[in-house]
Amino acid sequence: MSWALARVGLVASILLLATSLAAGSFELGLPIACKPGLDCWVIRYADHAPDDGFADYACGRLGSNGHDGTDFGLRDARAMLEGVAVQAVAAGVVKAVRDGMPDQPADGNLAFDFKDRNCGNGVLISHADGWQTQYCHLHPGSLAVSPGENVLAGQRLGLVGMSGEANFPHVHLSLRHDGQSIDPFNDTPMNAACGTEGHPLWQPSLRSQLAYVGVPIVSVGLADHVPAHGEIVAGDAMNESLAPDRPLVAYLLAYGLATGDRIALEIAGPDGGKVATLDFQVDDDSPRLSRSGGRKAPTQGWPPGLYHVRATVSRGQTTWSLDGSRSLNER
Known part of the structure; x- marks a missing residue:
């Protein structure tokens, strides 16, 4: 190796070290x-x-x-x-x-x-x-x-x-x-x-905790009605207790949605069985978006226990999800 090349390599190493020290x-x-x-x-x-x-x-x-x-x-x-x-x-x-x-x-x-x-x-x-x-x-x-x-x-x-x-x-x-x-x-x-x-x-x-997340899903939940966007943002969507004779409605609040993204909401019952699966397509770029959907209560009412909800956003091969749960008690 020539002296010139060695000198260039030494200078580069010093600059890299200085940059690392400055950054740290x-x-x-x-x-x-x-x-x-x-x-x-x-x-x-x-x-x-x-x-x-x-x-x-x-x-x-x-x-x-x-x-x-x-x-x-x-x-x-x-x-x-x-x-x-x-x-x-x-x-x-x-x-x-x-x-x-x-x-x-x-x-x-x-x-x-x-x-x-x-x-x-x-x-x-x-x-x-x-x-x-x-x-x-x-x-x-x-x-x-x-x-x-x-x-x-x-x-x-x-x-x-x-x-x-x-x-x-x-x-x-x-x-x-x-x-x-x-x-x-x-x-x-x-x-x-x-x-x-x-x-x-x-x-x-x-x-690692601050690794980039393209679509932060910040809230998922279960309500007894279709909540307005403002209710979800305020945290008021779950003010009422779930009841056996009332609907079960899943919702999510997420940021950074793009046209063509897919949203899935899944509700599972206390026994793990599927209660509802809902799918939405995002039609417009949305800095913040809420979606909700669910099912009316069956004639015999919902069985008591812990109900689970999963919200998933898909963009091509990339997915983001968040889980939640809520108890439904007998009256």
Whole structure:
């Protein structure tokens, strides 16, 4: 090997090492106290499209034009009311806070004018080496920190809410380095093309939990009626107990649906026998979609016990599914 080639190889190795060290110098914890895929989901990602369209880092459709961060969402507004902490992803100093803006209605309709305060109630934190994080849409009155306060990684900042431009309960996390928006899933700026290889900034223990899911199914359930979309978003679809003489209706709530996707809802009885199988085709691209269907009660009524529901979304050879169950008791 020539000296020139050896020198080039050495320089490349040094640059790679420097890049790896830089990438590993700032690691992120979760901005929300939850278990991804179980009681919270990544619903929207940063936009990497160069035009008026949208593409997340995996070249998927989870987000909207110009979206500059990552949205960690809860199942529904009822889960939000249980009180889910928003937490600092890394140690730093609180630079600014905002509180006092109301949550939007639980059914997901934007009723309160947020003007230019899309973030709603939020917290801005500065970290070492030019890093900065911003946390948006916190529940009013829940902020637990003040400007100038030092915070630790994992420290509670407030509670998940729906303030500002929020039609579902979530925390929006924006990450910046020297003022430039960075995607934490591959440590690239928003102007980098989707599919660009990079180093995830999440702590190693979180990376498998935060693996990309093209269609997050966040809610499945059984109701005694066909629930309205707003009921499902609010978490009110199962307010009434199941009864032997009432219908059994399965439903789902999912994000990132595309034209041509297939949705299947399956209901099984206490003995494992099939109660109903329903199939739907998605006719239009849908950032968020609910579907429901089921069966009327038989003449003799439904037998008591635990009923199961499975929701599946199929796109070509790829499928996503979520299971749920609910008890039906004798009157």
